């Protein structure tokens with residue numbers, strides 16, 4: 001199947017009430033892990049790349065790996081998404097490269113660090129929507145500011161400093177026309193999300209539910225939603241790692257989100273932990289090994305296992321064969337017509 005728009009994946013997920021994991025990639029093994037997990041669980045999937053990942057893979061390597069994935073896994077609907085685009089130019093270059101979806105994160109200025117004004121966010125996101133929809137490409141926006149810093153991106157603020165205001169969320173969606181909306185509800189990027197299991201005080205699921213009530217037709221996105229399971233932390237520490245104790249977003253909270261309009265769930269840290277744990281284990285147990293495949297294969301298997309588990313937990317498993325790809329040109333027509341009727 002050709003790469004499809006993320007809007008189509010999320011519309012289908014909304015029809016049937018499930019969520020779709022969006023997994024970050026930098027290299028071939030991570031893409032292979034995701035595609036094998038998708039095949040095993042028969043899941044549609046979102047593969048996403050940050051600006052850092054695009055730089056790491058020189059963009060073209062990543063794009064062509066995705067074309068290989070589309071060729072080798074024709075039964076899997078998949079979208080290629082720009083994670084945290086920092087500017088109009090970044091989103092434009094992603095669209096020109098062949099991404100079928102972009103996130104314009106105007107909650108921060110183009111430096112990817114400084115929280116922006118609401119008006120700036122509306123203006124830059126609206127411009128990206130105009131450009132993207134003309135080509136049938138999906139746009140995710142963000143309102144509120146997430147905690148933490150990842151890949152050099154993030155304000156590094158306390159995760160509860162800029163929780164999304166539901167009224168602003170409604171105005172933002174109306175004025176920008178985004179397809180999906182990332183909200184800040186106390187989650188952070190990176191491994192250190194919570195210092196203990198989150199409660200309603202630290203993970204604001206009530207805010208998420210309030211936003212969904214006001215915007216029942218907008219696909220909501222949960223960022224920083226790795227669960228950071230203890231067993232993955234333990235493997236790393238058991239074989240020489242030095243992770244401090246930390247808590248992520250429990251899967252049951254994500255499932256509550258999915259029952260309340262969450263259609264895209266971003267997971268990166270869990271996969272990083274799985275890969276690193278598997279590699280550390282080989283290095284510790286078989287110090288004589290030096291063929292990269294001897295540790296990359298177990299790493300790939302470990303990531304595949306985590307991804308397959310999330311696909312099952314999010315409910316996307318079993319839905320790969322539900323629909324055919326809508327070409328981006330058709331999506332562009334759909335956007336043009338909805339403007340005429342608006």
Ligand SMILES: [Zn+2]
Pocket residue numbers: 084146189223224266
């Ligand atoms: Zn994010």
